[in-house]
Amino acid sequence: MANKSIHMLTIRRILQLKSSGFSSRNIARSCKLSRTPVDAYLSRIAACYKSIPELLALDDPLLATRLHPITLEQSSDPCYEEFMALVPQMLKELDHPKVTRMVLWEEYIQDHPDGYKKSQFYEYLDRHLKVKNVTMHLEHVPGDAMYFDFAGDTLSFVDTQTGELIRCQVFVALFPYSSYTYVEACPCCKTGKMLRLLSFEANAPSPGPR
Numbered sequence: 562m563a564n565k566s567i568h569m570l571t572i573r574r575i576l577q578l579k580s581s582g583f584s585s586r587n588i589a590r591s592c593k594l595s596r597t598p599v600d601a602y603l604s605r606i607a608a609c610y611k612s613i614p615e616l617l618a619l620d621d622p623l624l625a626t627r628l629h630p631i632t633l634e635q636s637s638d639p640c641y642e643e644f645m646a647l648v649p650q651m652l653k654e655l656d657h658p659k660v661t662r663m664v665l666w667e668e669y670i671q672d673h674p675d676g677y678k679k680s681q682f683y684e685y686l687d688r689h690l691k692v693k694n695v696t697m698h699l700e701h702v703p704g705d706a707m708y709f710d711f712a713g714d715t716l717s718f719v720d721t722q723t724g725e726l727i728r729c730q731v732f733v734a735l736f737p738y739s740s741y742t743y744v745e746a747c748p749c750c751k752t753g754k755m756l757r758l759l760s761f762e763a764n765a766p767s768p769g770p771r
Contacts, residue, residue: 569621572628575602580613602628625689640676641685644669648689655690658713662686702738709734716746 589599711730734743
């Protein structure tokens with residue numbers, strides 16, 4: 562457990578509690594962790610030669626680098642420094658919906674034929690993705706909110722009567738409490754019109770028995 566990485570939100574919580582004077586036992590209890598990983602991180606924090614406010618001011622990737630120092634094996638690996646220099650740009654590219662880890666690795670290995678094989682490339686990249694993709698648990702009230710947007714690429718279909726190519730957007734609405742989802746491809750990409758349609762359908766009387 563001592564060598565297991567902890568989520569960055571938890572690490573920031575450890576820093577905040579330590580700054581407030583909490584003991585490692587109380588920090589472990591508050592974060593729902595055992596003493597072993599908490600003591601390990603507190604030792605790393607003490608070895609950083611930076612104050613806790615200075616550490617908390619760092620963004621997540623830099624804080625992770627401070628508290629997860631590279632291993633001796635990595636420090637002697639000539640590929641590691643090259644890979645680390647590419648990480649910020651790769652993380653930006655992954656925000657594009659059509660860019661995958663496979664695409665990035667193929668581009669990487671083409672420019673660095675002696676670089677990491679796919680499995681090791683994925684492993685190192687995933688470590689940074691875990692730091693970047695911080696999540697937070699949110700409590701939702703039934704019927705309180707609805708999320709909506711147009712998603713993905715524009716689709717198209719052919720009108721069989723006129724032969725016209727009709728382009729349409731994919732409208733998605735989600736109730737976060739139940740995860741109930743409504744999806745419709747529509748030629749009109751005006752959110753207001755779709756919301757009025759949803760409101761009409763939601764309030765329409767149900768058909769009687771037939």
